[in-house]
Amino acid sequence: MNQTRKVVLRFPHESADQPLVCELALRFGLVFNILRASISPHREGLMVLELVGDTEKQEKGLAFLRDKGLDIEPLSQDIRKIERRCYHCGACVGVCPTGALYLDQKNYQVYFDENRCIACEFCVQSCPTHAMEALI
Ligand code: SF4
Ligand code: SF4
Incomplete structure (x- = not known):
């Protein structure tokens, strides 16, 4: 099943400068758009992604990011x-x-x-x- 959804990724400062999101494409074949991205003064990263395509791949990709310590929540009205x-x-x-x-x-x-x-x-x-x- 395919779906499009927006999620908010919060990176702890240890991983804010790692290219973890690239792994979504490389490992899981996910298609995504980066809608917003920022890094706080304390080096905590925030990124809003729009994920497109296979739901199962999306779940696996997001599970991978959670394992890496990212906090992930759905985006709703900012x-x-x-x-x-x-x-x-x-x-x-x-x-x-x-x-x-x-x-x-x-x-x-x-x-x-x-x-x-x-x-x-x-x-x-x-x-x-x-x-x-x-x-x-
Ligand atoms: S106060 Fe405004 S922004 Fe906050 S939850 Fe209520 S409606 Fe949303
Ligand atoms: S103001 Fe609302 S969101 Fe903030 S700590 Fe109190 S209950 Fe929680």
Whole structure:
């Protein structure tokens, strides 16, 4: 089965300068477009890829990158939630105009529904730990 999808790759500083993404083409025969790429002052890399073609190959390629220590998440409207930075304080829930960020009363965890996000970036400004991120 073929599909087109966009994913966000976050590289730890140890691997930010390694040509790991090239391996997607060389090892797995994947076709991709690099939509955005940046390196932070701390040498952490961020890349947005559009993957095209065979779903199974895509899964294998992304598994390879995860094994190399990359954090991979689907791209949705240019806003993402970095779960490891979130301590579920709820500050973003109050500013989110669409309910895309919401508190589950059962476990007091804050979740992000990317389908409801309009990329207003209010949460990006209000999050004390920079868990909400707008991609440039
Ligand atoms: S404001 Fe930041 S740390 Fe607090 S719940 Fe929202 S994403 Fe998590
Ligand atoms: S960008 Fe706006 S709509 Fe999207 S989660 Fe943040 S506050 Fe909600």
